[in-house]
Amino acid sequence: MDMDSSSFFPKKRIAARFGRAVDSYETGANVQMAIAKRISLRMKGEIRENQLWCDLGSGSGMLLEYLGPTPSETRFVCLDLSFAPLRRALQARRTVLAVNGDIDFLPIRPEAFDGGVISSVLQWVESPEAALRGIAQMLKPATQLHFSVFVDGSFTELIEIRARMGLSAGVWLPSVSELLTTFDKAGLDVSTEDIEYYDEKQNFKDALSALGSLSDIGVTATGGRLLNRTELDKLCRDYTLTFMKNGKIPLTYRAVIGTARKNTMES
Numbered sequence: 001m002d003m004d005s006s007s008f009f010p011k012k013r014i015a016a017r018f019g020r021a022v023d024s025y026e027t028g029a030n031v032q033m034a035i036a037k038r039i040s041l042r043m044k045g046e047i048r049e050n051q052l053w054c055d056l057g058s059g060s061g062m063l064l065e066y067l068g069p070t071p072s073e074t075r076f077v078c079l080d081l082s083f084a085p086l087r088r089a090l091q092a093r094r095t096v097l098a099v100n101g102d103i104d105f106l107p108i109r110p111e112a113f114d115g116g117v118i119s120s121v122l123q124w125v126e127s128p129e130a131a132l133r134g135i136a137q138m139l140k141p142a143t144q145l146h147f148s149v150f151v152d153g154s155f156t157e158l159i160e161i162r163a164r165m166g167l168s169a170g171v172w173l174p175s176v177s178e179l180l181t182t183f184d185k186a187g188l189d190v191s192t193e194d195i196e197y198y199d200e201k202q203n204f205k206d207a208l209s210a211l212g213s214l215s216d217i218g219v220t221a222t223g224g225r226l227l228n229r230t231e232l233d234k235l236c237r238d239y240t241l242t243f244m245k246n247g248k249i250p251l252t253y254r255a256v257i258g259t260a261r262k263n264t265m266e267s
Contacts, residue, residue: 031213031253032120033062035148035198038257039119040066042146047074051114054079056103056135057121061089077113079103103131108138115139117146120255123171132186136262145188145260148198149179153254155214157243161235167225176256188260195258203248207236210251 040063047053049071055063058078070076078089079099086098101107103118104125116139125131135145152175159169174182176195183190204210227235243250 031198031200031202034200035255035257036063036119037066038196038198039063039117039146039148040068042257042259043067043115043117046115046144046146047071048114049073051075052077052112054108054113054116054138056116056118057081058085058089060085061092063117063119064089065092077108079106079108104134106134106138110137111140113139113143115143115145119146119148120150122147122149123173128172128174129182129186132183132188136187139262141262141264143262145262146258147260148255148257149174150253150255151176151179154252156252157239157250158210158214161239161242164238165231165235167227179256183260187263189263190258190260194260195256198253198255198257200253202251202253204251205248207239207249210239210249211236213251 044067047067047070050073051071052075054077055061056079058064058080059082061076061078064076064078075097077097077099078086079101080086081100081102083100086100090098099107103121104127116135118135122128122131139145150171150173152173154173155169155171159173162169180190180192202210202213204213240249
C-alpha cells in the first residue's frame with residue numbers, strides 16, 4: 001500500500017492522543033482489548049520464574065491485567081511513548097518497571113529479555129523491519145515475541161473514502177505475506193501455524209462514532225495529516241452516504257495475532 005511518508009508516522013500525536021484519553025481508553029477500545037486477551041492466552045504457558053519480559057507500546061498495561069498471576073519473581077517492563085498510560089499501569093500495579101521511551105530508539109541493552117509482546121504498535125513506526133530488528137536484539141536467543149498487527153483488509157470503508165479525497169491511508173496495513181517477510185528479515189521466525197486472525201465488522205450510529213472508535217487505536221484522528229473542519233465534515237458525509245445501511249455505519253477490523261521466535265542465527 002502506498003504511503004505518504006511526509007505525513008505518516010505521527011507518533012507524538014498518537015502519544016498525546018492516548019495520554020489525553022487514558023481515563024476512557026480501557027472502556028472504549030473494545031477491539032484492542034479483545035486482541036490483548038487473545039495474546040495473553042498465548043503467553044500464559046510461556047512465562048517462567050525469575051524471567052524479565054517486555055511489553056512494548058504497553059499503554060496502561062491492560063494486557064498484563066488479562067494475563068493474571070505470573071510465576072514467582074517474574075518481572076515486566078512496560079515501555080510506551082506516552083507517560084500518562086504508564087503512570088496508570090504503575091498505579092494499578094500492573095508492572096514493576098515502566099520506561100517512557102520510543103520503540104524506534106529503544107534504551108535497552110542487548111539480550112535483556114526472556115520474552116516480549118508488541119500489540120498493535122507496528123502500524124506507527126517509520127520502519128517496521130528496523131523496529132523489529134531492534135526488538136530482536138533485546139531478546140535472548142530462541143525467546144518468543146507475541147504480537148498483533150492490523151493488516152490489509154482493515155478499515156476498508158474509511159480508506160476508500162480517504163482515497164476519494166486524495167488522502168493516504170495514514171497507517172501501515174501490510175499483506176500477511178509482507179508481514180511475515182518483515183519479521184523474517186528482522187531475524188524473527190513466524191510459522192503460519194503460529195498465527196490467527198481477528199476479523200470483526202462493527203456497526204456505529206454515525207460516522208463520527210466510527211471515527212471515534214478508530215481514534216482509540218490511533219488511526220483516524222492521528223493517522224496522516226490533520227483534517228480541517230471542512231474536510232472532516234466531507235469525510236463523514238461521504239462515509240454515511242456510501243456505507244450506511246439500516247441506520248448503521250460499518251467499520252471493518254482485521255488483525256493478525258501471532259508468535260515469533262528469535263532466530264538463533266541472528267544472535
